[in-house]
Amino acid sequence: MGAEFATAALDAGHAVVATGRDTDDVAEAVGESEDLLVAELDVTKPADAESATQAAMDRFGRVDVLVNNAGISYKGFFEEMTIDEIKDQLEVNLFGQMYVTRAVLPVMRDQRSGHVISISSGAGLSGFAFSSAYATSKFGVEGWMDALHDEIEPFGIDTTVVNPGFFRTSLTAERSMPFTDPSIDDYDERRAEQIEWWEEQGGQQPNDPARLAVALVEIASEEAPPRRFVAGADAVELATEKAARLREQANAYPDLSTSMAYDDA
Numbered sequence: 001m002g003a004e005f006a007t008a009a010l011d012a013g014h015a016v017v018a019t020g021r022d023t024d025d026v027a028e029a030v031g032e033s034e035d036l037l038v039a040e041l042d043v044t045k046p047a048d049a050e051s052a053t054q055a056a057m058d059r060f061g062r063v064d065v066l067v068n069n070a071g072i073s074y075k076g077f078f079e080e081m082t083i084d085e086i087k088d089q090l091e092v093n094l095f096g097q098m099y100v101t102r103a104v105l106p107v108m109r110d111q112r113s114g115h116v117i118s119i120s121s122g123a124g125l126s127g128f129a130f131s132s133a134y135a136t137s138k139f140g141v142e143g144w145m146d147a148l149h150d151e152i153e154p155f156g157i158d159t160t161v162v163n164p165g166f167f168r169t170s171l172t173a174e175r176s177m178p179f180t181d182p183s184i185d186d187y188d189e190r191r192a193e194q195i196e197w198w199e200e201q202g203g204q205q206p207n208d209p210a211r212l213a214v215a216l217v218e219i220a221s222e223e224a225p226p227r228r229f230v231a232g233a234d235a236v237e238l239a240t241e242k243a244a245r246l247r248e249q250a251n252a253y254p255d256l257s258t259s260m261a262y263d264d265a
Contacts (some may be wrong), residue, residue: 001119001169002069003029008213010035014222017063018055043070045098049103063107065220068118069099073200076180077187087131090263093137098144105128113159115220120147122165122238130194135153149227158225163239164212165232168205207232223265 003026006018010033019041020026027038037059039052056063072092075087096116108114123131124138142161149159179199182191212231219225232240250257 001164001167001212002067003066004209004213005069007038007047007219008210012217014217015060016109017052017059019052021047024109026256041100042093043100046099046103047101052100053103053107062111063114064111065103065115065117066104066108068100068116069217070096071119073131073134073175073177074180075130075177075194076133076158077130077191078186080183080187081133081180081192085178086136089133089137093134094140094144101148108152108157109155112156114155115160115225116145116148116157117160117162117163117216117220118154119162122163122235124161125163125235125239125242129151129190132199144149144213159227160219160225161228162216163228163230163235165207165235165238166201167207167209167212167232168203169209206234230254 002018002020006016007030009016010030012037013180014038015035015040016030017037018026018030019039020039021042023038030036030038037055039055041048041052043049053063058081070092072089074081074086075088088178101116101118104114104116108116118141119136121138123135124142127135127206129138144162145159152159179195180187215229215231219229230236
């Protein structure tokens with residue numbers, strides 16, 4: 001997905017800093033352009049975020065749009081996952097976005113302009129079994145970005161959370177979607193079903209990442225970009241269902257829910 005974002009931005013005439021842990025892989029995926037800078041970035045290392053930001057400034061003199069896209073998706077039932085796996089999930093998907101954004105924000109504040117786009121997920125709207133750690137990381141992105149918007153909007157900096165549905169990316173590859181080791185017999189049957197289902201998804205996802213990339217370039221060019229962009233018919237359906245559930249739950253106990261104030265309030 002990141003390669004598609006970079007390519008779409010280049011095709012639209014923008015200067016691009018494409019980052020990754022292996023710069024050779026990034027260069028191969030994105031190609032060559034006078035408007036392209038490839039920089040090394042492991043999002044779990046704040047020093048890398050700082051050096052990549054400085055490289056962008058040295059080459060282009062400003063940063064107008066940041067797309068937080070790096071991610072990993074641990075699969076497994078919460079009770080079976082190790083604490084180290086959960087921490088790694090949060091380190092990449094949540095803290096990684098925070099590290100890079102923290103490095104870029106001083107530049108955008110000085111400019112009094114900028115746009116932070118963070119890739120969340122349908123799992124940031126609704127959690128589901130076998131992806132509890134992943135959903136935790138994406139729900140964290142949602143809350144952080146929601147609050148961050150109010151902190152940085154006075155500086156002319158916009159924010160957008162993107163909730164992609166199921167896109168045909170390499171997320172289902174082994175290095176991007178590791179399975180936790182089984183440890184509890186009670187989960188055996190459902191674990192086997194989940195692993196079989198996820199292993200069959202590669203190449204079957206309905207949405208095209210190239211189309212999402214074009215959409216994000218369009219959104220980033222808007223004078224007043226949306227605070228949220230739900231991408232894919234499947235994600236729209238999920239968001240609509242979640243909104244309906246929230247409304248139903250908020251109104252489930254009207255008298256009890258509104259009886260919490262002091263009597264003299």
